[in-house]
Amino acid sequence: MNKGEKNIIKADKEKNISLSLKHITYRYKPEYPDAVHNVSVDINHGEYVTIIGHNGSGKSTLSKIIIGVLHKQKGDIKVFGHLVTNKNIKTLRKYLGIVFQNPDNQFIGSTVRDDIAFGLENHLIPPKEMPEIISKAAKSVGMEKYLDHEPLWLSGGQKQRVAIASVLALEPDIIIFDEATSMLDPKGKREVKEIILKLKADRNKTIISITHDMDEILHADKVMVMNKGKLVRFDTPENILKDWEYLQSIHLDIPFVLKVALGLKSHGVKVKQTLSEEELVKNLCQLDSKK
Incomplete structure (x- = not known):
């Protein structure tokens, strides 16, 4: 190029x-x-x-x-x-970069380091530049201590974080997450969501998440x-x-906090229809203090 x-x-x-x-x-x-x-x-x-x-x-x-x-x-x-x-x-x-649904289908290398390096090699990144890029990408998703681990022994959430690191290493301007949390346990889902929110806060990438x-x-x-x-x-x-x-x-479906607020209202509890868990709890506490 x-x-x-x-x-x-x-x-x-x-x-x-x-x-x-x-x-x-x-x-x-x-x-x-x-x-x-x-x-x-x-x-x-x-x-x-x-x-x-x-x-x-x-x-x-x-x-x-x-x-x-x-x-x-x-x-x-x-x-x-x-x-x-x-x-x-x-x-x-x-x-453009994409993170797919099943992290097991995204691994090429025998170690986390090799897997992140694979995309860099395809993009003809000079070998001398790779170690720093790999380290930075792994650190951005909290996987810097696992660079020499075999993907086989990682949890689903860890595998998905490595998949995200492989995408981030290529510095795309647009990242698509294609149901990237759907096959993960609650801990893995939380970890991936935290990475997405961190990327959002930086505001230097467009994030599209299918969910x-x-x-x-x-x-x-x-x-x-x-x-x-x-x-x-x-x-x-x-x-x-x-x-x-x-x-x-x-x-x-609808978000859990909205479902709770609507459920309370249907049972005669006068709470505001809100999308904020904190606001809902605060509203319930205020109602309780008025009793």
Whole structure:
């Protein structure tokens, strides 16, 4: 990759929209309905966006189109203002990273160090630069003490953290988490969510997380709601969850704290409908003190 190609995205960071999708459509077979139908959305650089929807709603298909694993059949994709074409897709793909659902399917190397190095080697990073990059990436996910461990002996959460480190080592501008916590235990899920929130706080990467975890969307800047291949909502978590009955009508759950607040109200307890656990507890304590 020459210097001009290397800077194709970096030079256009002032264009606030990191990812623009216009009328994206894809179907797996001619006789099937569209898996993704006419999806248009602009995502600002530095935003944390979650994508929710029931199984078969088109979430993962859309992520694979963005990353270039599947080729859109209609519509346009722009990355920092650059139209993605067959000629430049390999270059633009270098600025996107993806963390998949199953961490066991993402390991190549015999050690954590080797696994992080694999992606760097594919990107032709000079060998003398690799140790520092590997160390920094491992440290960013709390795995610096495990660099010489075999992936086989790591927990699911640790494996997923290594997968994230492998992506971070390549310094992508956009990271997609494709149901990255769905196969983890509660501890592993918490660890991955903490990494995502840390990345959000830095505001130098666009984060797109496809998730079934409705509690995760509370921390997002924006939420995309997919249903039957279509983008049916795109708004802040607060505005999306105001219409919680609609979410349930398309077979989606609601966050636990909202479920508790609604349950209390249905039993005559006068609490505010809130998305904050702290606010709910405070409200309940105030009610108790008035008795």
